[in-house]
Amino acid sequence: MKRILWLASLVLVLGSLGMAQKFRTFPEIKQSGKILIGTEGAFPPFNFFDDQNNLKGFDIDIGNAIAGQLGLGPEWKAHAWDTMLIALNQGRFDFVIASHTITEERAKAVDFTKPYYCTGNVIVSKPGGPQTPEELKGKVIGAQLGTTFEEFAKQFGPKQLKTYQTNPDAVQDLMLGRIDAWITDQFTAIEAIQSRDLNLQISGLLNREEIGMAVAKGNSLLLAALNQALDEIQANGVYEQISMKWFGKDIRCK
Ligand code: ARG
Secondary structure (H helix, E strand, C coil), X not given: CHHHHHHHHHHHHHHHHHCCCCCCCHHHHHHHCEEEEEECCEECCCEEECCCCCEECHHXXXXXXXXXXXXXXXXXXXXXXXXXXXHHXXXXXXXXXEEXXXXXXXXXXXXXXXEEEEECEEEEECCCCCCCHHHHCCCEEEEECCCHHHHHHHCCCCCEEEEECCCCHHHHHHHCCCCCEEEEEHHHHHHHHHHHCCCCEECXXXXXXXXXXXXXXXXXXXHHHHHHHHHHHHHCCHHHHHHHHHHCCCCCCC
């Protein structure tokens, strides 16, 4: 009997160790004075490395503003896109700001803040190439692996769907004629074309996506703090200033 009890408690302890929270609560973060922020660094103009290898972009400015609003020093960590939410749940960063679309599927694994901007997908192609969903049928389409762009592209019945580790990787294949169209975000499409003066065309918006920051599943105090800080920077003009700097307009959800 004793032995069974001992075994039972061992199972309980081990079980709860396995279930142990792998995140820092907001009071713990406050105490340390620093907040660890995860992003990708390959999604211009939202998050990217400049020539001096510094993280830049709208996501970075918003993340820094939110940290400042919470009275915390930001510490940035760059991480590969496709495993970023797993790393978040492993406690590698306190929150992630990397232009994640809020989806039902992802919300099973992590908790999302209120959206910090709204956007949508577009089709990018060479002049004469596909510009409508109908024209994508039977074509070779490129999209970043593990994104909503990839999911979106599937529904158009492409002949082939080529996936890329980073979003800008697809541009080169588009220019070389290896893909007929690139599905991406409207703002990243504009940036890709303007930064290299490429002769490409962009379709109209095909959908609407709400973009959120993410915390580890169940990190509710941090989630509330981030939502409040977002409200504050949207009310005090800081958000608008950052948005104007990158896009010449306010991209918050309306
Ligand atoms: N919004 C899209 C998604 O959530 C694409 C985001 C890609 N972000 C990045 N850092 N590469 O799937």
